Amino acid sequence: MLQFDPVTLPDNTVALRAEVRRFLGGCADRLDAPNSDFSTGHDAEFSAALGRRGWIGMTWPKTYGGGERSFFERYVVTEELLAAGASVGAHWVADRQSGPLLLTWGSEDQRNRYLPAITRGESFFSIGMSEPNAGSDLAAVRTTAKPVDGGWLVNGTKLWTSGAHRNHYMIALVRTAPPSGNRRAGLSQLIIDLQADGVDIRPIKNMAGGEDFNEVVFTDAFVADADLVGEPGNGWAQVTSELGYERSGPERFLSAFRVYVEFVRLVQADPSRVAAAAVGRIAAHLMALRRMSISVAGMLERGKAPNVEAALVKELGNNFEKLLPEIARLAAPFEEPFVGNGAGDRSRFRQTYADTLLLSPSFTLRGGAREILRGVIARGLGLR
Numbered sequence: 001m002l003q004f005d006p007v008t009l010p011d012n013t014v015a016l017r018a019e020v021r022r023f024l025g026g027c028a029d030r031l032d033a034p035n036s037d038f039s040t041g042h043d044a045e046f047s048a049a050l051g052r053r054g055w056i057g058m059t060w061p062k063t064y065g066g067g068e069r070s071f072f073e074r075y076v077v078t079e080e081l082l083a084a085g086a087s088v089g090a091h092w093v094a095d096r097q098s099g100p101l102l103l104t105w106g107s108e109d110q111r112n113r114y115l116p117a118i119t120r121g122e123s124f125f126s127i128g129m130s131e132p133n134a135g136s137d138l139a140a141v142r143t144t145a146k147p148v149d150g151g152w153l154v155n156g157t158k159l160w161t162s163g164a165h166r167n168h169y170m171i172a173l174v175r176t177a178p179p180s181g182n183r184r185a186g187l188s189q190l191i192i193d194l195q196a197d198g199v200d201i202r203p204i205k206n207m208a209g210g211e212d213f214n215e216v217v218f219t220d221a222f223v224a225d226a227d228l229v230g231e232p233g234n235g236w237a238q239v240t241s242e243l244g245y246e247r248s249g250p251e252r253f254l255s256a257f258r259v260y261v262e263f264v265r266l267v268q269a270d271p272s273r274v275a276a277a278a279v280g281r282i283a284a285h286l287m288a289l290r291r292m293s294i295s296v297a298g299m300l301e302r303g304k305a306p307n308v309e310a311a312l313v314k315e316l317g318n319n320f321e322k323l324l325p326e327i328a329r330l331a332a333p334f335e336e337p338f339v340g341n342g343a344g345d346r347s348r349f350r351q352t353y354a355d356t357l358l359l360s361p362s363f364t365l366r367g368g369a370r371e372i373l374r375g376v377i378a379r380g381l382g383l384r
Contacts, residue, residue, distance in 0.1 A: 002309060002381065006291075007298035013076045020080040023053065031084050037255040037359055039162050039212050041087025044121070050081075050088075051121030056095045060103060064111050065119035071301040075250065075294065082254040083261075089163060089212070094118045096249065098125035098171055101189075101242045105230035110191065114169070126164040128172030128192065128216070129239065132157055136372045138173065138239060139183040143218065145174040145190055151224040152176070152190060154198070157217050164214040165203050170194055173239050176232050187235030191227040198222065207358040241305065248296040248310035253289040253317035255363055256324045256356045260286075262349040263328040278331035285320050289313065308380030315373040321363045325356050 024031065030046050050056055058074040060066025081088050099118050102110050117123035134140040143156025154174060164170060170192045177186030194201065198221030203211035230238050260282050267275040292313050299306040332349065378384045 002312065003299075003306075004292050004295040004309060005298060007295045009072050009076065009294065010070070013072055016073055017076050017080060020055075020077055024080065024084045024086065027086070031086060037356070038082060038092050038251045039089050039362075040210060040359065041085075042089040042163060042166055042212075043087035044090050044124075046087050047091040047121035047124075049121070050091070051119055054119075056091050056121050057099055057115065057119035060099060060115065060119065064103075064115035066115070067119075071297045072294075075297045079250045079254070082250055083257055085258050090124050090166070091118065091121050093127055093162065093167075094123060094125040097127070097242050098169075101171065101238065102229065104241065105189075105234070105238050107226070109226060110229070114191070123169070124163065124167040126161045126167045126170040126194070126214075126216075128158045128161060128170040128174075130158065130160045132159050132215075139187075139236070141173055141175060141187065143172065143174045145176050145188065145223065147176070148222070151222055152228070154190065154192065154218040154221040154223055157215060159213075159215050160204075161214045161216050162212050164194055164216050165201050165211065167194055170216065171229065173235050176235075184236040186233055187239070188232045189229040189235045189238055190223045191229060192218070192221065192223055196221055206362070213362075240307070243307070243310075248293060248300075248306065248313045250290065250293055252293070252314045253286065253320050256321045256360070257286075258352045259325050259328050259349075259356050262352045263332065266346060266349045267331075267333060272331075272333065275331045275333065278327050282324055282327055285324070289317050289320060292316070308377055311373045311376040311380075315370055315377065318363045318370070322360050325353055325360065329353065 027046070027049075030043060047056070054067045054069075055077050057064070057066040058069045058077065059071055060068070062068050095118065099115055102114060106114075114123065118125070128143075129138055129141075130136070131141050131143060134142070141156075143154065143158065145152040145154045152174075154172070156174070158164075158170070158172060161170065172190050172192050173187055174190055175186055176188040180186060192199065194216070198219045200217040200219065202215045202217070204213040204215060205211050206213065263275075263282075264279060267279070271279065292309070296306050296309050296313060299309065328349075375384070
C-alpha cells in the first residue's frame with residue numbers, strides 16, 4: 001500500500017533556505033544556466049565551494065566528513081540549488097547515492113578512503129548500471145568480473161554513464177558468478193577507477209550538443225579486492241536500495257523548472273487568461289509533487305525504504321517535466337516560442353525552452369524507464 005504521510009519541513013530549514021539563497025546571490029556568474037537539470041552542469045570549483053559550506057554529504061556521519069544533518073535540511077539545499085539552475089553535476093551522484101551506498105554496504109576502509117573527499121567536493125562518481133542490449137533490465141547485465149590474485153578482472157560495457165569522462169570513479173554492477181536460474185543472483189558491485197588501465201571512455205553527444213552521457217568499455221580492467229562493495233553476490237539487493245535514493249528527490253520534477261521561471265518572467269506584467277491559467281496549472285503540479293517528495297524525505301529520515309513511493313514520485317515527476325514546457329509553449333504570448341533570437345525576457349524563455357526540449361527525452365530514462373517504474377508500483381500495490 002502506498003503511504004504519503006503529510007510532512008512539514010522543520011522550522012530550522014527556514015534559516016538554512018535563506019542562507020543558501022544568500023550564497024547563490026553571490027554566485028550570479030555561475031548561475032547562467034538555461035535549465036535546472038542536475039546532470040548538465042559540471043563545475044568542480046562550485047562543488048568544492050559547496051563542500052566548504054558543508055552542503056555535500058549533509059546527512060552523513062561527521063567521522064567521514066559529513067554534517068549529521070537531517071534529510072529535510074538536505075532537501076532544502078537541493079531544492080534551492082536546482083531551482084536556481086546551479087551547476088551541481090560534478091558531485092551529484094556521489095552525494096545522492098554513491099556515498100549512501102558505501103555507508104550502508106561498504107567497508108570501513110572504503111568509507112575512510114572515499115567519503116571525506118566526496119564531502120569536500122573533490123571526488124566525483126558515476127553510476128555503472130545500464131548496458132547495451134539490456135535496456136532497463138538490470139538482471140540482464142553481462143559485464144563480468146573474474147577473480148584473480150588480489151582482485152578482479154572486469155570485461156564488458158556500461159552505457160549512459162553520466163559524467164564518466166570527467167569523474168574519478170564508477171560503482172559498477174557486474175557478474176561475479178555465471179548466470180543461473182535466478183537471474184538476480186551472482187551480481188556484485190565494484191568501485192572502479194575511471195583512469196585505470198583497461199578503461200576506455202567514449203562520450204556520447206546528445207541532441208543539445210552536450211556530452212554528458214558516455215559509453216565505458218572495460219578490457220581486463222583490474223579492481224582490487226578492497227574495492228568490492230559488500231559481499232560477492234549481494235549486488236542486486238545493494239543496487240535496488242541505491243535506486244531509492246535516486247528516484248525520490250526534487251530533481252525528479254525540477255529539471256524543467258527554469259522554463260516555468262522564464263515563462264512567469266515573460267507574462268507577469270500583464271498575463272492573458274490563458275497564461276494565468278498555465279501559471280496556476282504548473283504551480284498545482286509542482287505543489288503536489290513537492291508534497292509527495294518531502295513525504296519520502298520524511299520516510300528516509302525515519303530510516304524507512306520507500307522504494308514504491310520513490311518510484312511513483314519519479315514516474316509522475318518525469319511526466320510533469322515533459323508536460324511543463326508544452327503548457328508554457330501553448331500559453332506563450334507569441335506564435336513561435338522556439339524560433340528566433342528575440343530580446344530580453346523573450347530571448348531567455350526561448351533559450352530555456354529549446355534547451356529543455358532537447359534534453360527532455362532523457363528525463364524518463366535515467367533512474368529507470370517508465371515501464372520498469374510502473375512494474376515496481378504495480379507490485380507494491382499487489383497488482384502483479
